[in-house]
Structures are given as C-alpha cells and as structure tokens.
Amino acid sequence: MKISVARNSGFCFGVRRAIQIAEEVAGKNDKPTYVYGQLVHNEAVVNKLKGKGIIFEDKIENIPDNAVAVLRAHGEPGTTYVSLEKKSITGKNLNDATCPLVTLVHNVAKKLKAAGYEVIIFGKHDHPESIGTSFYIRGKDTFIAEKPEYAGKVVEYIKKNNFGKVAIISQTTMSVDGYKKLIESINALLGKEKFEGIHLSMNDLGKKYGFVDTICNPTKQRQLGTQELARLADIMIVVGGKNSSNAKELAHKCEEIGVETHYVQDETQLKGEWFEEKEHAGVAAGASTPDETINKVVEKIREMTEKREKEIKIS
Ligand code: SF4
Structure with a gap:
C-alpha cells in the first residue's frame, strides 16, 4: 500500500x-x-x-x-x-x-462599508471568524451565504433592499471553487449587471457590484494539494478537529472528486476494512492538525495494511 x-x-x-x-x-x-x-x-x-x-x-x-x-x-x-x-x-x-490574514479581512470589510457597500460574507454562520468579521459590517444582521446554493437568496436580498453598492467577501477558510461558483451563480441570476473582482488593494471602489478574494493563501495551497492527491489516491483520509471548518472543506473537496473519503480526528478512528483492496491511501489535514497527529495516522495505516498484506501472503 x-x-x-x-x-x-x-x-x-x-x-x-x-x-x-x-x-x-x-x-x-x-x-x-x-x-x-x-x-x-x-x-x-x-x-x-x-x-x-x-x-x-x-x-x-x-x-x-x-x-x-x-x-x-x-x-x-x-x-x-x-x-x-x-x-x-x-x-x-x-x-x-x-x-494577520484575518485582520486583513476585517480591514477590507471596514473599507468597503466606509465606501458605501452593503457587505455580504461567504462563510459559516457559527464560525468565530465570520462572527468577528460581521461586527465590522452589520453585526448579527450581516447576510452570510454559507454555500454556492445560496446565490438565489443573495440576489433576493439585494433586490428586495435595492442596495446601491454591494460587495461580497469570504471567510479565509472557505472553498476556492465554492466562492467562484457562488459569484457565477449570482451573476447568472442577476442578468445584465455582474459582480466583478475588486483587488485587495481596494483601489477601485467605484464598481456597483464587487467581490474581494479574501480566502487566505495557505488555505488555497492546502485545498490544491488535497485535490491533486485525491485524483491519484483510491482512498482519502482527512484529519481535522470536530469543529474545523477548513478540514471539513478538504473532505468535501475529496468527495466532489469522487474518491472514498473518511474524516477522522486521529489515528484511533481509522478502520482496517477501509483499506481493503486499496493500493494508494492519501492523507490530508486541516490547518489546525499537528504534524504529530498526521504522522500517527500515516503510521497506523501502514501498520494496519502491512498486517493485512502479511495475512494474505500466509493464507
Ligand atoms: S487559515 Fe491560517 S493562515 Fe489562513 S487566515 Fe486562518 S489562521 Fe491565518
């Protein structure tokens, strides 16, 4: 294996x-x-x-x-x-x-608001980062779109309130593809007027509808690395904490690719039968998973699969 x-x-x-x-x-x-x-x-x-x-x-x-x-x-x-x-x-x-990359998102939110934008967050309602960023917008009344499927609700919110300028920003750990899909879906529903990218420098705040790419680079690189491996492996083990938004996103990415995926917090949750008839196991981990836990997961998979391979040889 x-x-x-x-x-x-x-x-x-x-x-x-x-x-x-x-x-x-x-x-x-x-x-x-x-x-x-x-x-x-x-x-x-x-x-x-x-x-x-x-x-x-x-x-x-x-x-x-x-x-x-x-x-x-x-x-x-x-x-x-x-x-x-x-x-x-x-x-x-x-x-x-x-x-500092979360502080950057707070600053983006403040500048957009000061420039007259109604700011919408692509993020998770109950995630501390979105709660923190909301403070700089409308507090708990801030519109938060959790998934690309919320596009219809976003458009409804914009039209109902007839906002002059609207900007969308993202929680730093959201899906890169999901954010792209949300913007594309909103644009398809809006018709003539479209959301266009606003650079992080905030130099162009004249656009009526804009979105800022505030997903952090470490998140982008991690998602990319996980997707690359998920296309090669025939089973993916994603390691992350119970409440880790970014690790759950990695598992979701693997599932989208169509590979068998299991989400675990540590090596004790691995099951030997998952690896039967598999040749290549991939391991990915969220931003808050220590190397020690990743190494233990790898070791346990090795131990379980080597034991099984020996048993097969003997029988
Ligand atoms: S995922 Fe890490 S690098 Fe990115 S904003 Fe959160 S803490 Fe910072």
Whole structure:
C-alpha cells in the first residue's frame, strides 16, 4: 500500500503563531494564562496546552479581572475588546493572536462599508471568524451565504433592499471553487449587471457590484494539494478537529472528486476494512492538525495494511 500526504497539510502559519504566542505568554507569566475561546479547532492541541497550565474559557465573564489573556487566531468582534477592557485586561495582559490574514479581512470589510457597500460574507454562520468579521459590517444582521446554493437568496436580498453598492467577501477558510461558483451563480441570476473582482488593494471602489478574494493563501495551497492527491489516491483520509471548518472543506473537496473519503480526528478512528483492496491511501489535514497527529495516522495505516498484506501472503 502506497501512503502519501497531501502537499501543505497541517498547521498554517496563523495557527503556528497563535500556539507560539500562547506558549510564550504562559511561559513568562507567574499568573495563569487564559485563552478566550478555542485557540485553534483541534482538541489534541488544546489539551496539550491545557497540560501546560493554560486555561480555556468560552465566556469572558469567567475570566478574572486583571488576568493574562490570549485571543485566538480566528479574530474577535470589537465587543470582545470592550468587555476585556472593563475587566482591566489590556496592554501587556492582552495578547492578541488574531492571524494577520484575518485582520486583513476585517480591514477590507471596514473599507468597503466606509465606501458605501452593503457587505455580504461567504462563510459559516457559527464560525468565530465570520462572527468577528460581521461586527465590522452589520453585526448579527450581516447576510452570510454559507454555500454556492445560496446565490438565489443573495440576489433576493439585494433586490428586495435595492442596495446601491454591494460587495461580497469570504471567510479565509472557505472553498476556492465554492466562492467562484457562488459569484457565477449570482451573476447568472442577476442578468445584465455582474459582480466583478475588486483587488485587495481596494483601489477601485467605484464598481456597483464587487467581490474581494479574501480566502487566505495557505488555505488555497492546502485545498490544491488535497485535490491533486485525491485524483491519484483510491482512498482519502482527512484529519481535522470536530469543529474545523477548513478540514471539513478538504473532505468535501475529496468527495466532489469522487474518491472514498473518511474524516477522522486521529489515528484511533481509522478502520482496517477501509483499506481493503486499496493500493494508494492519501492523507490530508486541516490547518489546525499537528504534524504529530498526521504522522500517527500515516503510521497506523501502514501498520494496519502491512498486517493485512502479511495475512494474505500466509493464507
Ligand atoms: S487559515 Fe489562513 S487566515 Fe486562518 S489562521 Fe491560517 S493562515 Fe491565518
């Protein structure tokens, strides 16, 4: 059995940076370090950090006043900073691990809004990144299109409200093909007027309907690497956390290609029968999956398939 790992699998620089910030802060402070929310969407990584004394809190009210806090990579709405300030968690005590590429999306949203655009997000309603970005648009009333199939609803929303200018941006971890499909479908429904690309430099804000490519490069490269391998392998194992939006997207990409795909959190969820009569297993992993977990998955597949090959030879 040949086992290959997709190019650009595993930690992206934003996740690596967030973990490094949390570890450094915890290492240099005598007081406990609190992380607000799931720093990254991977249970194994979170548990390892808990082992280093880091405390994870989903509610700001549970973080004590004057505490040392770290904010996750996904970005926060402005209300988070206000609530933390009320608890005197500012300055050196506030360590913001928001990925710079998420901050870039916030800035794009702010500039579009300031230029008079109604801003729509291609993203997941309950994902912290979309929640954070929504703050800079219309808060919880921001229109979020979760899938390309939402094109009809987007057009309905635009027509019903008769907006002068509309712009679409994307959560950084969404599907590249999905975003393209959403824009194409909207354009097909709109008729004469079309959504056109607006460059990230935001130099051209005169267009009536525009979209900005805010899917981050690490996500694009990871999706590409996974698709390349999914076309060659006859089974794909995608490794990611329960709530990892980008890892689930990779699994979806593999399924679209038509290869048998299984989504696992770690090697303990692998089943020997999946690999029967297979010759090439591909492994892909989301941005918050550590190399250690990827290696264990590869090793377990090797172990299971070598055992089976030996049994076949003996019989
Ligand atoms: S997926 Fe992209 S935006 Fe998100 S943390 Fe990684 S590099 Fe940053």
